Amino acid sequence: MKIYLDPGHGGSDPGASGNGLQEKDVTLAIALKMNDILLKEYDNAETRLSRTTDKTVTLQERTDDANSWGADLFVSIHTNAFDGTAYGYEDYIYSGLTDESVTALYQRIIHGEVIKQNGLRDRGMKKANFHVLRETAMHAILTENGFIDHPEDSAKMKSAAWIEQTARGHAAGIALCLGLTHNEFPLYKVTMDGGQIGAYQEKDDVLNVISANWDSFQTAAIEKG
Structure with missing residues (x-):
């Protein structure tokens, strides 16, 4: 599409x-x-x-x-x-x-x-x-x-x-x-203070986004899916 x-x-x-x-x-x-x-x-x-x-x-x-x-x-x-x-x-x-x-x-x-x-x-x-x-x-x-x-x-x-x-x-x-379909690559989903802010294929991207927002959140979670 x-x-x-x-x-x-x-x-x-x-x-x-x-x-x-x-x-x-x-x-x-x-x-x-x-x-x-x-x-x-x-x-x-x-x-x-x-x-x-x-x-x-x-x-x-x-x-x-x-x-x-x-x-x-x-x-x-x-x-x-x-x-x-x-x-x-x-x-x-x-x-x-x-x-x-x-x-x-x-x-x-x-x-x-x-x-x-x-x-x-x-x-x-x-x-x-x-x-x-x-x-x-x-x-x-x-x-x-x-x-x-x-x-x-x-x-x-x-x-x-x-x-x-x-x-x-x-x-x-x-x-x-x-009607787009998700690809088959595993993603690391990142949530901060209960809201998803990204889904990344590379571990470095996960670490970078957490680092970039280090002062702006109280809780963060990473889910591999």
Whole structure:
């Protein structure tokens, strides 16, 4: 199954900013981690990204690339901003679609899986006439992963563990939508304070993620499965 990952903004277009963060950096971090999870942990996933570095890509270039590649699902990753008081997670599909459409079903699945992982307030599922939702020939969803100008949401965005959890929620939802199957390699599942933050094939990766988050958790567990 072909999954097109679209980290919003980039290059000369930083997107929203706040609390020392720029949207283009947060979205790229989430998308790269999603890509890593999908390719390492699922057998029948093929991915393509609109950008893998901090470069400028127009909206038309993004949708043209996804359409010509023949993607089965387009997922655009963003963060939100308002006035410093709004907070939480929401996602969008094209406003011309009905609630009975397959895309709407995919939205409900992905929304539920992301909310399980990201620890953000649930702002609901919405529709909009965004270019990347309107001009894509495949099922498309745009996720708004917190408000970068809100102090609590942005604090989460600065955490590698939160980036991992958010990416994992997206990947889990995508897998359910497209019927992806887990590969047969043994994985080491890492949980911190009761929440899974990753599943790794290499022992060194397990040790690295625990080390990177050493000051941010009270309990950690490793399960080989």
